[in-house]
Amino acid sequence: MQDRMKSIAEATGLLARAALWLAGIGLVLMTALIAAQVFWRYILNDSIIWTEPASVMIMGWFIFLGAAVGIREGYHLSFDVLLYVLPDTVKKILHSVSDLAVGGFGVGMIWYGWQLAAKTAGNTLPSLGISGAFDFAPIIGGGALVVLFSIERILRRAAGLHTARFGEEPLEDG
Incomplete structure (x- = not known):
């Protein structure tokens, strides 16, 4: 199982890097x-009408792509004080519960994002x-990556491979 999981982690690592x-x-x-x-508006006294909505759309992509990669790498917000005193087996269970919750949030992103897209x-x-x-x-795209990376984290932990969280080794490149 570890060899298969290493292959999966390598593929998702490439996806995260992309x-x-x-x-x-x-x-x-x-x-x-x-x-x-800004140049067109204040220097040339004209305006490019499509730059603002295009920039907002691009911003949505880089925010959600970056957030999904942060989840894969274990950089998302967490409250780790209790983990200092818990045994490793309990830490792994709590990390997996956290990954399930984050994955559930990703499912919500897909579901509600799809509904919003359909309505507009x-x-x-x-x-x-x-x-x-x-x-x-x-x-929708960010939610799909959040789900994928959350599942990967759970499977890596189940296979005995390290993930990036407090008390665990960081993910290797790839």
Whole structure:
């Protein structure tokens, strides 16, 4: 089971790395779009109408992609004081409960994000000319990664492999 889980962890590690690169590229792209908008508005006394909604959409992607990678790596907010005094077996159980809760949140992101996208699919974003559903795609995509990475963490722990959390070794590259 450990060899199979290492292969899965390697694949999800590549997915996480790709998500992090996309998030970084999105951050740079959003910054460039906002800088162009400021230049056009205040220097050229004109305005590019599509940069603001495009930047907000890109921001949604880099926030949710980065958050999902943070969950995989164990960087999300947690309250670890009790873990200082608990035995390792109880720590593993509590970490798994936490991962289940985070995975449940990811399922909610997918479910409600899909509902929002379906309700706005018929609307057109005026300045971009695309469906309003695209505004909610980052919630659905981020939720899918949150679920995947939460499941991976639980399976890694069950296989006896380390995950990144208090009292555990960090994930290896890959």
